[in-house]
Amino acid sequence: MTDCIAVLGCGRMGTALAREAARVGRSVCLGSRDPQKAARTAEEVRLVNPAANVHCGSYADAVRGGDLLFLAVPFSEAAETLRSVREWLPGRVVVDMTNPMGAIPCSTSGAETHAAILPHGGKIVAAWKTNYWTLLDPAIREGVVHDVLICGDSETSKLRVSSFVTDVGFRPVDCGGLANARILDAMVALLVENDKRYGNRHRSAWRFLP
Secondary structure: OOOEEEEEOOOHHHHHHHHHHHHOOOEEEEEOOOHHHHHHHHHHHHHHOOOOOEEEEOHHHHHHHOOEEEEOOOHHHHHHHHHHOHHHOOOOEEEEOOOOOOOOOOOOOHHHHHHOOOOOOOEEEEOOOOEOHHHHOHHHHOOOOOEEEEEEOOHHHHHHHHHHHHHOOOEEEEOOOHHHHHHHHHHHHHHHHHHHHOOOOOOOEOOOOO
16 A cells, blocks of 8 residues: 555545645645646645645546545546546545435445446445535534545455545544445435535534444
8 A cells, every 4th residue: 555645636525635635644646637727736735735745637647646546526527537547447446435416326326336337456435425525624623523434345445545534534434335325325415405404504514423
């Protein structure tokens, strides 16, 4: 395992994740279908943390640079993104952060759909689906440790993702096999509705109380 992560997508979630990874000393490879956007995002990360070790380029550049890959593109673009880098995915762990929001039947999940694209030897873990990008900012969390709900069929891969989750100040909660990502997908819609209903400004979260 390396200390470098690859973030595919430079939207709000991808940018926030890259910033936090750099903050805790991880090298970050940022990828975008527009490499110039990746370069601008890398500069944003360095403005917050001048010592950040951030590289940028295309999706393929990012995947070649890291072996823990965060899929942080819109669900509508995720399958195409994975196919474009498929040859480099064997042996890597893909962290599916996408949310289909009703775009697929409830009998499956976004992560299961994407798992079918991975070549032999590629692993997929669903995580950070039920977390707003805003809460990746420690100042907004204000010392509260938020949960990241994780699903996957590979115990080793879930442990790797859980270690990263802990590093950036969250609590990983193992929610079982990948099929349980169907539940996480459904939880997102309720999270979004209640966040609006109670005026929480993208600060709502699910918490597991054992």
